[in-house]
Amino acid sequence: MVVLSAARWVRSRLSDRFWRVQEVLKYARHFRGRKNRCYKLAVRSVRRAFVRSTKARREKKRSLRALWITRIEAASLEHGLKYPAFISNLLKSQVELNRKVLADLAIYEPKTFKSLAALAQRRRQEGFLAALGDGKEPEGIFSRIVHHH
């Protein structure tokens, strides 16, 4: 926009100020108060909003995992198991489902979740027997490990 010819340097005025301002204001339209209308306030708010959204991407993973854990804990308590027992026994029975899938199963497939809780409970009992029974009884069925080669 500015004409930079050495001999005749004339200061020209900005003609697309409206669109430059709209580029920023379009991201501030859903804000509260004067920051959705006034450019000076909106610039600061939009910049902070962008910075927060970049930082929040790392937090989102943490908060979603916490949400899944809460849900799995609630669902397993309905079936009489606590969350650490449920998860550890599922892993010992080689059921490697992640928390996202377990939470979705707990919501949309409650019977499957019930059977998973029963599996974890059974593996837990076998673990207790193996630790306390001391070798006289045979090894538990669900404690057997399958090796995939």
Add this chain to the structure above:
Amino acid sequence: RYVRQLQRLQLLFSPTAADARGAREFVEEAAQDFARQHPDVVLYVSPHSGRGPAPVLRAEYLNGTVRDELIASKTSEEIVQLATKLANQSGLDIIRIRKPFHTDNPSIQGQWHPLTNKPSILTVQGPRLQPQ
């Protein structure tokens, strides 16, 4: 079988404007080849004489979306590339897809509600027993 989602391409330009030079060259040289390579797309060339708006390539899709692309001060090759890009697109909006999956029936066993794992005494109402 593949159905091309692009319905028609409308090339709106003015025959005298300076920034429509690429559009004019496209019409002279590459438009026929493009039309032959994409037989299911209808190509409309509509010059509006005089000082009209900027030259634009308007793409209309089968789901009704209309997409305008500015072709002012573009070379003929760039316009060909742009036209092929539009021809390979579908008419869905270009926004961030929240989830890459979608189901209409997310629950097969029945979605959980607070009474799923409770004893059925609470929900089932049998015939009311008369006090003897």
